[in-house]
Amino acid sequence: MATSSIKTSDIALSAATTDSTNKLAFWNFFVAFAAFGLAIPMGAYQVLERSGMFPAIENAAVYYASTSTHGVLMAYVLSTYFIIGFGYHTAVHSLKQALWSPRFAWIGFWMSTLGVLLAASTLLTGHASILYTFYPPEIAHPVFYIGAALLVVGSWFWCILMVVSTVQWKKANPGKPVPLIMYGTVLNALLWLWTSIGVAAEVVFQLIPVSLGWVDTLDPGLARVLFSETLHGIVYFWLFPAYLVMYAILPKEAGGKLFSDEFARIAFVMLFIFSVPIGMHHLYMDPMVAAGWKLLHMFGTFMVAVPTMITGFTIIATLEIAGRLRGGTGLFGWLKTLDYSNPVVLASTLSLLMLTVGGWGGVINAAYSLDALIHNTQWIPGHFHLIYGGTTVIMYFAAAYWLWPKITGHQLYSNKLVLTQLWLWFIGMWVTTMPWHYLGLIGQPRRVDTVQAYQQAEELVRSWDFSMLIMNIGAIMLLVSGLLFVYILFMTSRQPMATKAEQEVSYAEAIHPPLKVPTLLNSLSFWNWAMLIYLVASYGYPVLQFWFIGTPESPQWGI
Template sequence: MRSLDRLTLAHLWLSFAAFAIACVFGLWQMLARSPWPAPFFTPSNYFLSVTAHGSIMAYVLPTFFIMGFGYFTAERALDRRLPLRRLAWAGFGIGIFGVAMAVATILSGRASVLYTFYPPLTGSVWFYIGLVLVVAASWIWCAIMIVAMRDWKRANPGAPVPLAMFATVANAIMWLWTTAGVGTELVFQIIPAALGWTDSVDVGLSRTLFSWTLHAIVYFWLFPAYIAFYTMAPKAAGGRLYSDTMGRVSFVLFLLYSLPVGMHHLFMDPEHSTGFKFLQMTLTVLVTVPTLFTIFTISASMEIAGRLRGGKGLFGWIGALPWERPMVLATGLAFFMLWFGGGGGLINMSYGMNAMVHNTSWVTAHFHLIFGGTVVIMYFAIAYEIWPHVAGSPANSPARQRLQLWLWAIGMMVMTIPWHWLGLLGQWRRVAQFDYTNPLIAQWGPWVLVSVFGGALLLASALLFVWNLAQAHRRPASAVDAFSFARALHEHDRAPRVLNGFGVWNVLVAVLMLAAYGFPIAQFLIDDRPAALVHRTSGRAP
C-alpha cells in the first residue's frame, strides 16, 4: 500500500465510522418523535443526540471524506507525488483530535446547542474549540490542494489542469471563503462568550455570519458528487465526458454563486431588510444554472455510453447502460433524488413562499434528500470505485454494493416524502417529542411511522456500507489496473486561461460578497444593536 493511500484510507474510515454512528442517533431521534416509545428518552438525551447527529453529518463525514478524496485526486489526476505529505498527516492529527474533543463534549451533555449553535445559547467551550480544530485541519488540506495544482502548472505550462483536480481546487478555494463566516462567529462571538469573557452576544450579527457559511458549506459537501458525475460516471458507463469545458464552467459557477446567497436562510429574520433578502434570493436562483448544466452534460455523456453499447431510439440508450456497475447505478439514483430535492429547494428559496415551509419538516426533508440522498450516495459510489486502489482489494461483491445503494435510495425516499408532507401540514422542527393526544398532531401519526421505517432502511444501508468496505481488508491484496478519470469526448491540449485557474474568479467572489454581505454585516457595527445575554445550556459557570 502506498503511503498516500494510507492517508486517504485514514480520512475515509474516520468519515464513514462517524457516519455510521450518526445514523444510529438519527433513527433513535425519529423514534422519539414518533407515536412509539424510544428507549432512554429524555429531552436532554434527545438534544444531545441531535447535536451529535448534526455535527457529525455536517462537520465530520463530509470534511474528512472531501480531504481524503482530495488527496487521492491530487495524486491520481495530476499523476505526480502529493507535496507536503507530512503536513497532510499533521492536518489529519489535528482533525481527529478536534473530532474527539467535540464528540466527547457533546456526549457529556455540555454542548447541546445543535450544530448551528444558536447563540446566545452557549455550550462548553471545548465543543467549539474541537470544531475550530476540524476547520483548521481542513484549511491545511486546502493549502495542500492549491500548492499541488500550482506545482503541476509550473511543470506543465499552458496545459489544462485535469478537470477532477480543477474542481477539487475550486472546492478548496470556496471552502476558505466559506469558513470565514462561521470562523469569525466562533472566534469573536461564541468562544469569548463560552469562556465567560463576554456576557452578551449581538444575535443579529451572529446569525448573519453563520448564514455566510450555511449555504456554501452545502456546496462544499456537494462538490465530490459533481466531481464523480463529471470524471467517474462517464467512464464507468463505458463512454466519455460530453464536454470538459462545461465542467469547468459549472465548477466556477458553483464557486461564484454558492457564497453570496446565504441570507436565504434568514428570510424570516427581523434583522435584515427585504432589499438584501431579495438580492440574495436573485443570486440563489442562479445557483440552479450549474446544476442544470450538469444534468445536461452528464445525461449527454451517458447517452454516448448507452449508444456505444447498442442502445437505439430516443430513450433506448438508457436501458443499454451498464446499471449493474455501482457507479452508474448511484449516478442514476442520485439524479432521481436530485429532481425531488432540487424542486423542494426552489420552493425554499422562493422568498415569499418560504413562509409556508420555514422551520417545518419540509426543510429537514429537503436537506436530507439533497445531501443525504444525492450527495452521500455518490460518496458511497466514490468509495466503492476507489477502494480497490486505496485498500488493495475491492469492497464486497458488486451485488452487495448495489443492494446497499438501493436500500439507501429507497430508505431516503420513504423517509423524506412523509417529511415533506408533514412540513406542509405544519409539523415544526427541532422538538424532542409531539403530543399525539392533540387531534391535529394525531393525524400526523401514520406518516411519521412510515418515515421511521425509511430511517430503519437507511441505518441498515449505512451498516451494510461499512461492512462492504471492511471486507476489502479481510482479503489478500489483488492486482488492479491503474486508476484513471473519465476522458472528454473532444480533448484539448490547452484550456482558456480563465478556465485553468482562479485568480479572476476570486476577485469576482470578493465583489459579489461585498455587494451581498457588505452592508448587511456593516449595519451591526454602524448601529448600536441591542445584544442578548449569554445563556449557558450546561447551567454551569465556564
C-alpha cells in the same frame, strides 16, 4: 500530433508516492466513515423517538444530545474528511505529481481529529446539546467551540495543499488545462476557504470569548449573519465531490466518454461563485436583515440552479453516450442498456433522481414568499436529507466502492451486497423524506423531540400520525443500509488482493478533450477576485450594520 503532448497517464507515480497518498486517503476516509457508522444509529433513534410510537425511548435530553451529535458527525465530520481524503487522492493521481508536503497534510489531519474528539466529548455528555447550527445566545461548553475551530483550521491545511498542488502543476505545464477533476477539486478547496470565514469569525470572536467568560454578551443577530455566510457554501462544498465523481469517474465506468469538458468547467466556476455570497436565504424570516439584501441573495440563489442544470444535462448526455455504445437505441432505449451492476453507474443514476426532486424543493425554499410556508418545518430536514444524505452521500458511497480496492489493495467485498446497499439507501431516503416534506407542508415544526405536546391542537397532531408511521420504516431501511456500507468496507479488508488493473487509477476523458481552454476556465486568481468583490457587495453592509444599529446584546443562556 504525436509529439505535441505527452498524455499524463504515461507518467508513472513512484510507489512511495502512491503508498503515502493511499495512507493519507485511507485514514481520512476511516474517520469519515467511522463518524458515519456512529451517526447512523443515532438518526434512526431520533426518528423512532420523535414518532411518539415508542414511549419507552422518549427522552428530550438524550434526543437533543443525539441530534446535535448526528448533525455534527454527518454534516461536518463525514463530509470534510471524505472530501479531504478524496482530494488528496485526486491531486496526486490526476496531476501525476507527489504532494508538496505529506507532513503538512498529516498536521492538518491530526489537528482536525483532535478537534473532532474534543467536540465529541462535549456532545456525547450532553454539554453541547445546541444542535449543529449552535445558534447563540444558548451557549455550549467552550471545549465544543474549540473543537469545532480546530476541525475547521485543520481542514484549511488541505485547502492550502490543493492550491499548492495546482499552482505547481500549472507552472510545470504552462498553458495546459488543469485536469477537470482537479480543477473542480481546487475550486472546492477555495470555496471552503471562502465560505468557512463566516463560521470561523463567529466561533473565534463571539462564541469562544462568551463561553469562556471573557466577555459577557454577544449579538445573536451578527452571529446568525456570519453563520449564514458559511451555511450555503458549505452545502456546495459537500456536493462538489459528488458532481466530480459523476464528471470524472462515471463516464468511464459507464463505458463511454464525458459529453463536454468545457461545459463542466463553466458549471464549476458558477458553483464556486454563486454558492457563497447567497447565504442570506437562510435568514429570509429573520428580523435583522433588510428586505433588499434578501432580494439580492435570492437572485444569486436562483443562479445556483444553472450549474446544477448544466450538470444534469452533461451527466445524462454522458450516460446516453454510454448506453448507446452498449447497443441502446431509440429515444429511451439507452437507459435499458446501461450497466446498473456497476456501483458508480447505479449510484449516479439514483443520485440524479434524488437531485431532481430535491433540487426543485430547493427552488421552493429559495423563494421567500414560499419559504414562509415551510421555513423551519419538517420540510427542511426532508429537503436536506434528500439532497445531502441522498444525492451527495450516495456518491460518497460510490466513490468509496471505487476507491477501496485502489487504496487498500483488496478486492471489493460482494458486488451484489454493494448494489443492495445502494438500492436500500435510495428507497429508504424516499420513504423517510417524502413524509417529512409533507409533514412540513401540513405544519409540523422541525427540531422537536416530540409532537405530542400540542394537546390543544389535537386534530392537527393526529393528521401527522400516518406520515410519522411511514418515516419509521424509512429510517430502519437507512439504518440497515448505512451499517451494511460500513460492513462491506470492513469485509473488503479481508478479501484477496486486487489485480494490478483493478488498482489502477484513471479518469474519464471527454469526447473532445481540450488541448487548451480559455484562461478564465483554467484560472484561480480571477475567480478569487470575483468572489471577493461579490462577497463584499453582498455581505459588507449587512455585517457592518451591527457596528452602528446599537443592538442591546444578549447574555449567554444554558440549555
